[in-house]
Amino acid sequence: MPDHVSAQKQRAQAASESIAKPIVWSIAGNDSGGGAGLSADARAAEAFGVHLCPVVAAVTAQNSRAVTRVEPVSAELLDAQLAALADDLPPAAIKTGLLGSAANIAVVARWVGRLRERAPVALVVDPVLGASTGAAFAGEAALAAYRELLLPRATLVTPNRREAARLAGGGAAGGDVPALAAALRGTGAQAIAVTGGDDAAAAPGRSLDWIATPQAGGWLALPRVATPHTHGTGCTFATSAACALALGFVPADALVLAKMATTHALAHGYAAGQGAGPVAARPGFATEPALLPAMSWDESSQFSSCLRPPDTGQSPKTFEEIGLYAIVDSAERVRQVVAAGVRTVQLRIKTPDAPDAAWHAALRQSAADALAACRVAGATLVVNDHWRLAAELGEPSHLVVHLGQEDLLALGEAGRAELAASGLKLGISSHSLWELCRARALAPWYAACGPVWPTLTKAMPWVPQGLDNLAWWVRMAGMPVVAIGGILEPAQLELAARSGASGVCVVRGLGDDPATTVPRWQAALAAGRAAPPLPVPALPHPSLAP
Template identity: 60%
Template structure:
């Protein structure tokens, strides 16, 4: 498969740290082909920017025209542009290219060097606000750049202000701030929150903003939506932060590695509120293993426990118009036989969604979809956190990279990855994850992973086991084949070596 093509329209750093040099290193690590459009030349080293020479607009236009005729981009990333006329060359090309095909635009508003030199004036700031940012798919300013564009305020406030200018998604980077965590505020149609990783003691951090924006553009070009692309960009950039000797007297360059994509230590957590720290990776035995049965009948759950299944989830929906009292009575009638059978067989019984009712009925394990998690208000979230502190166990669904990152912030007992194959049990917008994404989840998740979705044959359960998952879910198949066949299939797969190893995941939502 040909590598996706992205363009970087940015400045040439004569010291090799930031600008187009950093963009090339990030593109190589992300596995895309980078075309470089020089908008400005700089006289700089690792200590200071001594001069900036904007490229004449006609020369920048000629560069982009040559590229457009042979190497049209799936995404464009902008960095240092040098002036209003150079910015307008970019906007004209963005509009022309979008007439022929969808194209992402990542705007890294490089307004000031890390050494303190300013790259912009009020006219250029106005052109950013009125002309370039309204065309942006994602903007990636740091906190100081966001303040120059939209004023002081919290990162969420600044992101909202940028979105009012027309920016579709914003990631305000904060890796250069103080504190034990490196956090970035993500605001996108799919997810909002703080992307967090432990801060690295790294002197060589020149070009972090360039790497982040280029990594994000590369992920968009590979088909990921903005929220997933931000997760990948943070992983890529963090992989390049180093503490070894620098080539000059100042900070050395960020050197991202292509191996970032399978380094589990680089998966960030996504928090709704600014965290004080990160949960530790789980090292205790998995809370669920083997065949994970899902049924809508308490009596059926009891029979499954009797047949040797060690984990059963009861998934019951409240009927439209059903009163609270009637609903609770019906749920209690289904929970009781399943709960009692689980206790007799020392097995694991899980209730889907209804965590408060489950607690009241003596159930200590619940599963939540992320839409249910997000629907909780502040009081309910605090109550859920307290219940977990008192021993409530929790499983969470995940369908995308940002949902895995958000699950990591909650430190559940397991994360479900799905749908592995197409499923008819639940309408959803997600593409099938496939065995490749399941293997990536199993390798990268800080907690055990359960494969779910479309399992209709025992052979599929074997494949889930050989991806490294701790359990595989069976729903409709439970009524089509004897339980013994499912149990035998899992034991067979668990005894095999890994057959699918983690590589690049594929997008689970169309961009």
């Protein structure tokens, strides 16, 4: 191929790739010291691989130690910047930082309305009300404009505790973080994250953010990064969330990624001047297992249920091998599959709408017979849903209970404590980033990742995870991962095994005669284990439509 033709194709490919990047507008202040504001936003956008349009709403005179002057740009100049971008570079998400004046807040609100008449646009509001040095950036007029114009339009608001209290009305909710978040959602904001990175006294050694979203609520927890270089932390968190929303993640998952990126940025902060240096978000943050947070289960709980993340330093290769994981609906089918060589089998018996005493007696007998068959074969029985029945069977060495996230939430803290005290191993379903984070808080025997492929076994809102998300789960979970959903052919199981999954589930593919089908599945499992591992993506893809 001639050099000029090759170069032309390379330029065309590069142009195509650049156009494919989601566009995020950051409407914020310029930091002359390069630490916070638009400088931090640009670093965060680079870490997520999106295109950032930096819109200057205010100019600051500052260095690493102090802010000496703040000048908002005129509302006319801000409007002109947004008008120039609107047709050529329309945003998938907008992040606001330091806006400088009530007039500028009004300009942003008008443009959000105009843009949403054309296409969906996520709005992340980082209410920059003052500097960490004490300089005030917003008076009562700006506070009123936030409450009346921006919060009702916000997809997500990311204040720290002090900012949340000011936005909610000074001493509103007595400073209680969940109550503050609830008050702010009452303004019309879809989701709130009250960040706690600047509140070391509240949770020594830990960084805790309270999230309240349409998908989930609770504490996101990671170890606190000990560093003097924290300039731009709030900007990085909000812009990271905006980038994730632009990539199609729902708010709860976007906040998981934002916490990961911000913690990574803190760990890579550096000195630049004599005061606090800037944090530095970098690509690749989402493949560091230690950065995946734990998440509390109960919105009313404090910190107790998000303090036991699993050992993130453990290699997936050292986890217990679960292997071919059969899911069946009767004790007789359990006997068939363990006789065929399966060593992990789930008994999934659906509960009728009005179960009577006879049904409960039959369920108990089926579970007991299935456990007896597994004991003889040296196999593990997984009981779906009915954990108290499993506990009554009294053989934790051969028993695991599998529960979905809604079932675990319904148990409440007392029920989850009772489950933990039973001594049963636990398997948990997970379909999204926030569900994986909640699973980590309970340190289960495994987390199921699904559906890997589309499945008709049950109706679910989830987008298929695919092999890329499965490989990401395996790397990041810090526990064994079981692949589930739509695995109908041995070739699919072989690919799932290449992800490093500890177990791979088969349901309908067992057929009428497991003695014939199981050897083929086992051969596919062995082939996948021997093949080169699948690549791990830099970022997972969304698993729930926004």
